[in-house]
Amino acid sequence: MIKVLRLGHRLGRDARISTHCGLVARAFGAEEIIFSGDKDTKMMNSIENVSDEWGGDFFVRYEKNWKKIVEDFRGVKIHLTMYGIPLQKKIKTIKKEGDLLVIVGGEKVPGEIYNITDYNIAVTNQPHSEIAALSVFLHEYMGEKYVEKKFKKARMKVVPQKRGKKVKNL
Numbered sequence: 001m002i003k004v005l006r007l008g009h010r011l012g013r014d015a016r017i018s019t020h021c022g023l024v025a026r027a028f029g030a031e032e033i034i035f036s037g038d039k040d041t042k043m044m045n046s047i048e049n050v051s052d053e054w055g056g057d058f059f060v061r062y063e064k065n066w067k068k069i070v071e072d073f074r075g076v077k078i079h080l081t082m083y084g085i086p087l088q089k090k091i092k093t094i095k096k097e098g099d100l101l102v103i104v105g106g107e108k109v110p111g112e113i114y115n116i117t118d119y120n121i122a123v124t125n126q127p128h129s130e131i132a133a134l135s136v137f138l139h140e141y142m143g144e145k146y147v148e149k150k151f152k153k154a155r156m157k158v159v160p161q162k163r164g165k166k167v168k169n170l
């Protein structure tokens with residue numbers, strides 16, 4: 001099981017970034033995304049609507065107290081940060097660990113997050129977005145399983161094509 005915790009969402013500033021974190025989490029195989037920071041029902045509803053249309057059992061929720069989520073999680077806590085250990089050095093170990101809570105930052109990551117997680121992992125030690133970090137991490141962790149994943153109760157499906165775009169209603 002994979003859960004994603006998005007730290008520090010800000011109303012009026014982060015809706016697009018946070019939405020994309022949710023979409024990446026869902027598409028790449030996570031079961032849930034939890035938002036902290038400002039509660040943004042509209043943003044969370046947009047992710048839930050995608051899940052309703054495109055299928056799958058993906059949960060979206062808000063928790064004001066991010067620290068409670070981290071402390072209560074029974075599994076491995078991964079903080080994605082450019083200051084961490086390179087992903088390639090730890091991915092084999094992480095794959096053997098079991099349930100994951102993947103933590104992605106927002107405006108300012110609280111310093112204590114670096115000490116209360118099991119791993120601080122970098123997909124690169126250069127500045128980059130939390131969306132990029134999450135997608136690269138989940139790709140490396142899942143392998144290609146997410147590409148073949150069947151989303152239950154989907155009402156729509158992409159029909160892959162060389163050119164153009166086609167969506168099939170189910």
